[in-house]
Amino acid sequence: MERKTVVRARIFRFAVKVVLILLALSLPLQSSADERRWGTASLVVVIERQAGSVLIIDSSRHELLGRISGLGNLTHAVVKFSPDARYAYVIGREAQVSKIDLLTLKLVKQVDGGKLGIGGVISQDGKYVVLSNYVPGEVRILDADTLELVKSIPALYTDASEKDGKELPSRVVGLVDAPGNLLIFSLMDANSIWVVDAGNKEFPVIRKFPDVGKMPYDALISPDGRYYLAGFLDSNWMGLLDTWRLERVAPILAEQGKGPEVPLWKIPHLKGWALTGRLAFLPALKREVALVYATLDWTPLAPVPISGTALYTVVRPDGRQVWVDIIGKNGDLIDVIDVDSMKVVKTLNPGPGATHPQFTPKGEAAYISLMDGGKVVVYDTATFQLLKEFPADHPSGIFFANRAHKFGM
Amino acid sequence: MERKTVVRARIFRFAVKVVLILLALSLPLQSSADERRWGTASLVVVIERQAGSVLIIDSSRHELLGRISGLGNLTHAVVKFSPDARYAYVIGREAQVSKIDLLTLKLVKQVDGGKLGIGGVISQDGKYVVLSNYVPGEVRILDADTLELVKSIPALYTDASEKDGKELPSRVVGLVDAPGNLLIFSLMDANSIWVVDAGNKEFPVIRKFPDVGKMPYDALISPDGRYYLAGFLDSNWMGLLDTWRLERVAPILAEQGKGPEVPLWKIPHLKGWALTGRLAFLPALKREVALVYATLDWTPLAPVPISGTALYTVVRPDGRQVWVDIIGKNGDLIDVIDVDSMKVVKTLNPGPGATHPQFTPKGEAAYISLMDGGKVVVYDTATFQLLKEFPADHPSGIFFANRAHKFGM
Numbered sequence: 001m002e003r004k005t006v007v008r009a010r011i012f013r014f015a016v017k018v019v020l021i022l023l024a025l026s027l028p029l030q031s032s033a034d035e036r037r038w039g040t041a042s043l044v045v046v047i048e049r050q051a052g053s054v055l056i057i058d059s060s061r062h063e064l065l066g067r068i069s070g071l072g073n074l075t076h077a078v079v080k081f082s083p084d085a086r087y088a089y090v091i092g093r094e095a096q097v098s099k100i101d102l103l104t105l106k107l108v109k110q111v112d113g114g115k116l117g118i119g120g121v122i123s124q125d126g127k128y129v130v131l132s133n134y135v136p137g138e139v140r141i142l143d144a145d146t147l148e149l150v151k152s153i154p155a156l157y158t159d160a161s162e163k164d165g166k167e168l169p170s171r172v173v174g175l176v177d178a179p180g181n182l183l184i185f186s187l188m189d190a191n192s193i194w195v196v197d198a199g200n201k202e203f204p205v206i207r208k209f210p211d212v213g214k215m216p217y218d219a220l221i222s223p224d225g226r227y228y229l230a231g232f233l234d235s236n237w238m239g240l241l242d243t244w245r246l247e248r249v250a251p252i253l254a255e256q257g258k259g260p261e262v263p264l265w266k267i268p269h270l271k272g273w274a275l276t277g278r279l280a281f282l283p284a285l286k287r288e289v290a291l292v293y294a295t296l297d298w299t300p301l302a303p304v305p306i307s308g309t310a311l312y313t314v315v316r317p318d319g320r321q322v323w324v325d326i327i328g329k330n331g332d333l334i335d336v337i338d339v340d341s342m343k344v345v346k347t348l349n350p351g352p353g354a355t356h357p358q359f360t361p362k363g364e365a366a367y368i369s370l371m372d373g374g375k376v377v378v379y380d381t382a383t384f385q386l387l388k389e390f391p392a393d394h395p396s397g398i399f400f401a402n403r404a405h406k407f408g409m
Numbered sequence: 410m411e412r413k414t415v416v417r418a419r420i421f422r423f424a425v426k427v428v429l430i431l432l433a434l435s436l437p438l439q440s441s442a443d444e445r446r447w448g449t450a451s452l453v454v455v456i457e458r459q460a461g462s463v464l465i466i467d468s469s470r471h472e473l474l475g476r477i478s479g480l481g482n483l484t485h486a487v488v489k490f491s492p493d494a495r496y497a498y499v500i501g502r503e504a505q506v507s508k509i510d511l512l513t514l515k516l517v518k519q520v521d522g523g524k525l526g527i528g529g530v531i532s533q534d535g536k537y538v539v540l541s542n543y544v545p546g547e548v549r550i551l552d553a554d555t556l557e558l559v560k561s562i563p564a565l566y567t568d569a570s571e572k573d574g575k576e577l578p579s580r581v582v583g584l585v586d587a588p589g590n591l592l593i594f595s596l597m598d599a600n601s602i603w604v605v606d607a608g609n610k611e612f613p614v615i616r617k618f619p620d621v622g623k624m625p626y627d628a629l630i631s632p633d634g635r636y637y638l639a640g641f642l643d644s645n646w647m648g649l650l651d652t653w654r655l656e657r658v659a660p661i662l663a664e665q666g667k668g669p670e671v672p673l674w675k676i677p678h679l680k681g682w683a684l685t686g687r688l689a690f691l692p693a694l695k696r697e698v699a700l701v702y703a704t705l706d707w708t709p710l711a712p713v714p715i716s717g718t719a720l721y722t723v724v725r726p727d728g729r730q731v732w733v734d735i736i737g738k739n740g741d742l743i744d745v746i747d748v749d750s751m752k753v754v755k756t757l758n759p760g761p762g763a764t765h766p767q768f769t770p771k772g773e774a775a776y777i778s779l780m781d782g783g784k785v786v787v788y789d790t791a792t793f794q795l796l797k798e799f800p801a802d803h804p805s806g807i808f809f810a811n812r813a814h815k816f817g818m
Contacts, residue, residue, distance in 0.1 A: 011419065037512050037513075039449040039450075039491065039496070041448075041449055042492045042813070043493070059492075082469065083450070083468075083771070084468075084469040086446070102448065103446050103448070104446075223686075224685065244749060277631075277633055277704075296705070318634040318635065319634075320588065361813070364590065382589060382590070402811070404450055404451070405770035407727070
């Protein structure tokens with residue numbers, strides 16, 4: 001009996017040990033998982049262009065969460081978000097699409113979406129990742145869950161100089177989603193704007209507007225999704241499409257040809273970044289000004305002189321400031337335009353290769369990449385004080401997750 | 410020896426069993442936790458007003474995630490979100506504040522924030538939950554992390570009829586956050602609008618505008634955070650404060666007194682829900698119209714006749730439709746105004762007590778509570794087809810998490 005008792009006691013002690021060891025193993029895992037949770041609504045994805053990686057930052061606390069590598073050629077890259085901001089889709093130069101889970105910070109899927117890409121967008125209904133490709137010249141539609149190919153829409157046109165009427169593929173630029181589950185994009189080599197119905201499983205091209213202007217290079221859609229505005233490299237106007245009508249692309253004065261010309265450092269980006277309620281601020285081609293329009297009737301107003309040529313003009317979410325990313329001469333500078341006085345009231349010098357200013361959702365802070373300075377810096381937009389720095393490897397594009405809810409972004 | 414072996418074998422089997430049971434217990438939990446992850450950017454919180462509970466729905470998949478109970482008196486309730494949309498703050502009739510973790514669906518903190526409340530807001534910097542209370546008449550500032558009291562700002566005024574100059578507390582309404590980390594609110598019993606600097610740890614009242622109109626009942630702030638607009642129960646105008654100037658509250662015509670008067674079923678809600686870029690749609694007091702203004706100069710335009718009196722007028726995110734929640738007579742109906750033609754183009758009859766239409770972030774779907782129909786219904790806003798129903802116990806307010814990034818919401 002005594003022996004039996006001893007054995008039982010041993011069994012008991014052994015079992016207790018097993019339980020304790022298992023608990024010890026599982027508990028820390030659980031609690032660290034708890035501590036490392038975050039909401040996804042205001043996360044930031046920063047492109048590290050040379051390393052082919054991205055940083056994920058929580059902008060609500062200005063805290064680095066992690067890095068995801070192996071995303072291919074990111075020398076040009078855009079990031080799109082699922083409607084719930086759980087997933088980020090990183091689209092690289094070679095149209096490689098990498099789907100990242102922003103809760104686990106893991107790369108969950110990766111596909112080749114073409115050979116050479118320039119951008120992409122999520123359809124209004126959130127079901128598709130849509131790519132605008134240079135090579136092949138097409139719009140490619142992928143399932144947002146699986147990244148499987150759903151449809152390719154070749155951007156074919158007939159060049160007038162071709163005698164045999166042979167169709168050529170055009171590069172596609174300025175792709176946006178629009179209300180009514182539309183997709184709108186410009187054909188760079190075909191001087192055209194096309195509209196696709198993404199609510200129809202055949203994805204028909206429901207409108208083709210030819211001869212809208214020479215060599216569209218980018219486009220934007222107004223925050224309410226109503227107006228699509230294309231810029232042209234070789235025409236002295238911009239093209240405006242009212243998506244409530246889909247009737248014509250109206251030329252509006254761009255004033256591009258006026259004033260002393262400077263070199264074209266890089267094609268400026270338009271993507272919806274500088275529309276306040278009543279004013280639009282756009283980077284000018286080859287001029288050292290920001291172009292200004294009254295959005296009520298798209299009449300041009302007096303341009304605002306800036307420190308160089310602009311790559312991006314980005315409006316603070318409350319519309320009171322526009323931050324201008326200077327490229328080429330004075331490329332390290334960021335000009336801040338005060339919308340009330342229509343003047344540059346502050347010029348920041350954040351460091352080498354400062355680029356791509358982006359705001360927190362309510363605009364109290366701005367993130368800027370120092371492409372040649374190895375950092376992402378965060379400014380208080382009221383005081384212009386430096387709030388925080390993150391080490392980063394040649395950072396470029398900065399993408400806030402609240403783009404999930406913005407047309408064309 | 411044989412006996413020892415048997416005992417050892419038993420110990421071994423027992424240990425194996427313990428391990429298997431523990432694995433069996435832990436694995437399903439872990440995998441279900443994996444499957445049950447979601448992004449927080451487009452979650453929806455629905456108030457169940459009588460049960461004192463809320464439903465959490467994932468609007469990106471129209472999927473019910475869970476219910477959280479024990480939130481007190483929710484016969485009037487608002488929900489506010491942390492900037493990352495990880496947390497929802499449910500503020501009830503008795504100013505009870507319940508902080509809910511939207512990743513774990515757990516109530517993590519709960520405090521009494523007063524005796525009788527009407528609303529609340531998160532400061533622009535995300536640091537504070539701010540309450541507008543009826544009793545005591547005050548603005549109360551809580552730490553958003555801990556819900557600890559940071560400051561109470563008594564809304565005291567001197568009634569002209571009081572001979573001894575005694576100060577009385579006023580009910581506080583129309584509380585919003587504004588750019589520059591401001592808080593703006595109206596004193597219902599003092600006919601005043603006050604402005605507080607929430608970026609200063611003393612929370613000073615930096616402006617007091619007296620005699621702005623008789624009995625302010627609610628207010629809104631324009632989506633860009635520039636204009637604060639207050640409605641008055643006993644004055645025939647609205648009050649407009651330009652937050653870039655903070656100089657005066659300008660009266661703008663409300664047209665409230667015109668036309669046949671109908672009973673005041675309930676005080677309409679203004680909260681920023683019907684401002685398109687160029688037009689504002691507001692519910693009218695005691696009239697069967699939606700009021701319309703040109704936001705450029707706040708001139709009144711022709712009101713749009715509707716099926717009854719409006720409690721809410723809610724603009725679809727693309728500004729092309731305004732959905733009007735009718736209260737009292739025809740209270741089950743929702744009118745849809747087409748902004749292009751300025752007419753009601755569709756009247757929905759979703760069911761008993763239909764109220765509080767709210768849109769998904771890009772507006773392709775609308776959620777509506779059937780307060781007396783035990784359901785939340787979801788419509789496709791392009792086709793008006795019913796997409797989904799969720800059983801719900803007397804549902805009322807519907808709050809999308811993208812409010813986290815909107816001023817005053």
